[in-house]
Amino acid sequence: MSQHAQPNPPRPSPVPSAAAMPASGSGPARQQGAQREPSAADIKRWRQYLADERAEAAVYRDLAQNREGEEREILLALAEAEGRHEAHWLALLGDQAGKATQASFRSRFVGFLARHFGSVFVLALAQRAEGRSPYAKDPNATDAMAADEQIHEEVVRGLATRGRNRLAGSFRAAVFGANDGLVSNLSLVMGMAASGVASSVVLLSGIAGLLAGAMSMGAGEFISVRSQRELLAATRPTQVTLAAAPKLDIEHNELLLVYLARGMSHEAAEHRVQERMGLLSCDCDPSLSLQPELPEDEDQHEAVGTAWGAALSSFCFFASGAIVPILPFIFGLTGVAALVVAGVLVGLALLGTGGIVGLLSGTSPLTRGLRQLGIGLGAAAITYLLGLVFGTVVG
Incomplete structure (x- = not known):
């Protein structure tokens, strides 16, 4: 009404x-x-x-x-x-x-x-x-109260943006590392156990998988993030136009092509050329004028993260995830009991990491947790079946 x-x-x-x-x-x-x-x-x-x-x-x-x-x-x-x-x-x-x-x-x-x-x-x-x-x-x-709550959600979303940007690079590596450690080492342990080898062999395989995976993840993230930042940095415009502009031939001015290539409209590009060449007598549209350059120390790719931060996060979180499936074997459990305990521990960890992702992204923690759980345990089950087949064939 x-x-x-x-x-x-x-x-x-x-x-x-x-x-x-x-x-x-x-x-x-x-x-x-x-x-x-x-x-x-x-x-x-x-x-x-x-x-x-x-x-x-x-x-x-x-x-x-x-x-x-x-x-x-x-x-x-x-x-x-x-x-x-x-x-x-x-x-x-x-x-x-x-x-x-x-x-x-x-x-x-x-x-x-x-x-x-x-x-x-x-x-x-x-x-x-x-x-x-x-x-x-x-x-x-009241209708105004309902509208307030909708607007409040957008206000809080805006306030959370900076924090999410700061977390984005290392957080991606952390979540990826932890989940990769949980799933890959659980799959390795399940596959080895299903093949019929001794529990001590399963434990050693899990430890080897933890160390090899953590080193691989850390090195991979370092190279990946460093390469991504270098690629993005290569797209940042240089200041060569400042030095070259006074020497350009006005009749065949290629400075216009620079600004058109950067995505400016033809009008804005012509305005910028005249400004660079010192030919602009009046500034009728301030929005087309040259804006101050960003300071050099400002991080243009904050959401990408740093290479060392991503590598360290990936290494530590992969190791923390990969140790979970071998905990039962470390404490002396063997056989089916060890596999069941490992599966439960990994399942809880997957629910936790998925829930954290859901919280930070503003979506349902339960939905994200169940998604992580389904993917992780599904991969482990497939590897276990393959281990059974391999053990039967070899045996």
Whole structure:
């Protein structure tokens, strides 16, 4: 129902109607939720909303304590908006606000992280929480409140972007290394065990796989990232035009081709040529003018990561993943029991790494965890079957 529609006279109620509530600053509530006596379920739901709004506002304030400048102001503005939503539910509840309800586990967990860590993980969780807001379907929330939550998700997404960029290079190598270690060494252990060799041979094979894989992953990531950064750096324009421009033949000026090749429109390229040649008498369109060059020490490929950082992350995380499947053998388990324990441990680790990827990407941790689990255990099962076939043929 439109916010401009004329409301019917409300029935007497011990609870203030949302339409008559100026404290929230978020506009009138949807009329269908403002014209009836609140049920016990309504009161319970409003109290939960109130507790969650208070917890979310506290999260943003805690994050703001570790920030400065514009980012701090943005976080405090988000906390202020959550405060307006809190006032909405307080006004609806009136005397029935009662004892404060405990916030949801998700809100309390995010609050704990914000108070003690304050990292991109918190922003990723906050982004997901804003995206799951029930206000769009709740008749007692205002349209403005539902719109606020949608906008908040985009604001938090923007705040998390820098942290994600800083993590992207090393995080990719870490996730890739850990999963490769888990899956490849579990597959190796399963295949060797299925072939019928002794448990000591399986353990030695696992240790060899750990060392060889970690060294290979570290060296591969170093070369991969270094090559990628060199390739990207080769595409950055040089400043040769500054030195060459004064000596060019104006009648056959090839400087225009430089800017056209860089993707400029013909108009912008001609404008830039005249600017470089010192022929521009007036600047009628400032947007076409030469912009200041970026400082040399600014990292143009931050999301790619550094070669050494990626190599070290890949080496360490591959080793940490590859040791998991051989832990049962290290502690003396043999046969089927060792394989079952190895499979369970690796499965839990795959769920964990997949969940972390889901959290940081703002998607479902469970979905990403199950995806990792299915791929990893599927590869191990195939290798186990191949080991059985190999053992039968050789035997």
